[in-house]
Amino acid sequence: MHVDVVMPQLGESVVEGVVAKWLVKAGDSVAKDQPLVEISTDKVDAEIPSPAAGVVVEILAKEGETIPILAVIARIETEKGEAKPADVPPPKAPWDEETEGFPGAMARRSEPPLPSPPRVEPSKAPPAPPPAEGPKVRISPVVARMAAEHGLDLSMIPGTGIDGRVTKKDVEDYLARGGAAAPPAPPLAPPPPPAPAEPEGDQVVPFTPIRKRIAEHMVMSKRTSPHVHTFAEVDMHKVVAFRAKAKGMGVSLTYLPFVIWASVTALREFPYLNASVAGESTVLKKAIHMGIAVETDRGLIVPVIRDADRKSIGDLSKAVEDFSARAKAHRILPDEMAGGTFTVTNPGPKGNLFGTPILNQPQVGILRMGQVVKRAVVVDAGGEDAIVVRPMMYLCLGYDHRIVDGVTGNEFLFRVREILETGGFSL
Numbered sequence: 400m401h402v403d404v405v406m407p408q409l410g411e412s413v414v415e416g417v418v419a420k421w422l423v424k425a426g427d428s429v430a431k432d433q434p435l436v437e438i439s440t441d442k443v444d445a446e447i448p449s450p451a452a453g454v455v456v457e458i459l460a461k462e463g464e465t466i467p468i469l470a471v472i473a474r475i476e477t478e479k480g481e482a483k484p485a486d487v488p489p490p491k492a493p494w495d496e497e498t499e500g501f502p503g504a505m506a507r508r509s510e511p512p513l514p515s516p517p518r519v520e521p522s523k524a525p526p527a528p529p530p531a532e533g534p535k536v537r538i539s540p541v542v543a544r545m546a547a548e549h550g551l552d553l554s555m556i557p558g559t560g561i562d563g564r565v566t567k568k569d570v571e572d573y574l575a576r577g578g579a580a581a582p583p584a585p586p587l588a589p590p591p592p593p594a595p596a597e598p599e600g601d602q603v604v605p606f607t608p609i610r611k612r613i614a615e616h617m618v619m620s621k622r623t624s625p626h627v628h629t630f631a632e633v634d635m636h637k638v639v640a641f642r643a644k645a646k647g648m649g650v651s652l653t654y655l656p657f658v659i660w661a662s663v664t665a666l667r668e669f670p671y672l673n674a675s676v677a678g679e680s681t682v683l684k685k686a687i688h689m690g691i692a693v694e695t696d697r698g699l700i701v702p703v704i705r706d707a708d709r710k711s712i713g714d715l716s717k718a719v720e721d722f723s724a725r726a727k728a729h730r731i732l733p734d735e736m737a738g739g740t741f742t743v744t745n746p747g748p749k750g751n752l753f754g755t756p757i758l759n760q761p762q763v764g765i766l767r768m769g770q771v772v773k774r775a776v777v778v779d780a781g782g783e784d785a786i787v788v789r790p791m792m793y794l795c796l797g798y799d800h801r802i803v804d805g806v807t808g809n810e811f812l813f814r815v816r817e818i819l820e821t822g823g824f825s826l
Contacts, residue, residue, distance in 0.1 A: 402451045404473040406466045409440055409733050414560060415467045416440045417608050418460045427455045435473065439608045443736070444697050444729045453477040541737070545570045549677045571761060575623040577678050609698040620760045624676075625800040628755045631812045634778075635771055635790045637822035650826060654792070655691070655745045656715035658768055661818040662743055663687050663708040669811040671803055672764040673740045681802045690739030690759055691719060693726040694747070701759055702731050703739040713826035746770065753793040763803055766815070769793035 406416050419439040423429055434446040435455075453475040460472040542565055546553050549570075556573045558565040597603060606614065635654070642652050666673045666687050675682045689707035693700050702722045707715065725731050742765045744756050750770035758765050771792045777784050796812045 400477055401456070402453065402475045402477055403471045404435060404447065404450060404475060406438070406460075406468050406470050406472055407447060408468040409438070409443060409445055414564070414566075415465055417465050418462050418472065419444065419607070420462060421458060422446070423455050425455050425458050429453065429455060429475065439697075440733060443700065443731050443733050444607075444609065446729065449475060451475055451477050541567050542570055548682070549574065572619070574677055574761070575619065607697060609700070613698055616760065617757050620758050623760060624758050624763070626755075626758060626797055627800045627803075627805065627808065628795055628797050629805070629808050629812055630753060631794045631796075631816045633792050633794055633816045634776070634820050635792050638819060638824070639771075639790050641822065641824045645826065650713065650716075652712070652716050653719070654768065654771060655719055655743070656712050657819060657824065658745075658766065658794070658815075659689055659691070659704070659707060659715050659719075659743050660710075660712050660824075661815045662741065662766055663689060664818055665811055665814040666741060667708060668814060669807060671807055672798065672811050674763050674802060675740075675761040676763065676799065676801055684740040686740065688738050688740045690736075690742035690762070691722065692742065692744035693722055693731075695726050695729070697729070700726060700731060700736060701739065701742060702726070702735045703737065705738075711826060712824055741765070744768070753795050755795055756797045758797055758799060763799035763801075764811075765797045766812075767795040767797070769795070 408414075409416065416438045417440070419437040421436050422434050423436075429435065429449045429452065431450070431452045432448040435449050436447050438445050438447055455473060456476045457474040458472070459474070460466050460470075466472055542553070545551070545567065551570065551573070553565050553570075556565050556569055559569055560566040638654060638657050641657075642654075645652050670683045671681070673684045673687055675684070686706055687708040689704045690701040691704065693702060704710070704715065704718045704722075710718070722731065722735075739759065739762060741762055742756075742759045744765060745768045746754065750768070752772070753769040754767050756765045756767040769792050771790050773788055774791045775786050776789050776791065778787050778789070779785075780787075794812060794815065796808055796815075798808045
């Protein structure tokens with residue numbers, strides 16, 4: 400019997416995916432859970448396993464093709480006599496089945512949604528007049544929460560998703576414009592001239608979906624927020640001493656969890672760095688969800704440590720190690736990269752002294768670590784100046800000048816530095 404392979408929903412805000420690479424071809428025998436295809440979304444890449452053992456009899460989606468969730472992309476013929484795997488409840492649809500619009504409600508559908516619903520021919524009867532409350536807008540739960548949080552009328556936001564659906568990016572762009580209507584489309588211009596031929600030996604590498612998303616997000620961030628950067632030099636010798644002590648106890652720690660711990664401690668005291676901008680208002684976040692930049696072979700991703708202020712240095716270290724390992728294996732889910740309120744970025748062991756990071760919208764603060772380098776510095780030794788060798792590190796704080804002033808940014812960074820230099824660490 401046939402078993403369908405469908406495009407999965409990799410997170411509640413994901414409505415489509417790109418078939419990046421088929422790992423099998425028609426006629427291949429496959430085992431249950433064997434990777435069949437690499438899927439790329441605007442947030443993460445993943446391998447899709449086979450739902451059953453058998454033979455691939457049909458591949459319905461080409462490499463590079465964008466496919467909506469739940470659509471069938473391949474079929475597998477199971478061995479004779481083998482029972483079809485039990486039906487698995489389909490992933491949650493990209494909008495709430497009970498509330499197709501926001502606000503407003505509709506009756507729950509009596510039958511499950513189909514991957515590829517048949518086209519319904521229009522009725523010859525005259526169309527019914529539109530309801531008094533206005534047209535309904537299909538939205539995801541994430542968009543519904545954003546609308547509730549910011550008090551938005553989604554009917555005023557043009558949707559760019561499938562069938563005109565309002566997406567999370569549509570709402571973010573709308574808020575970035577201060578809640579204003581979309582700018583008018585520019586007048587039609589003549590098509591650009593064809594790109595010149597590349598010199599022999601040059602290689603043209605098309606953007607992957609993740610690279611496209613990174614490019615769009617970074618350009619939007621620079622266009623949205625007036626970035627300000629400020630620096631601090633931190634004496635890390637107490638961090639180094641604690642790492643050595645922990646290593647003697649069999650616990651290996653990097654510098655990153657210490658900086659995260661110092662940052663979340665300081666964020667409790669400076670809530671305007673743990674915030675976002677909504678139109679002409681500031682939203683101070685109650686929870687502290689720390690984003691950490693992780694480099695993969697397919698691009699930079701930022702998974703989020705939930706409630707980071709409730710975790711010890713040991714807990715933060717385990718979370719960082721888990722994200723790092725799963726990112727290399729492309730096992731980070733899109734929902735694990737949503738909801739961050741502040742970000743710490745680390746250049747890694749082959750880093751540099753400092754850099755100026757771009758804000759991860761809609762956050763208003765990001766802290767970049769520099770490389771820890773031994774340098775001769777002047778310290779106070781019993782009231783006398785002394786030159787000693789210390790492990791030093793630069794920290795760069797980037798912040799949104801719309802709501803964070805220089806005094807607040809400087810005081811926050813000074814507090815992070817103070818926490819790292821004072822010590823008092825525990826696992």
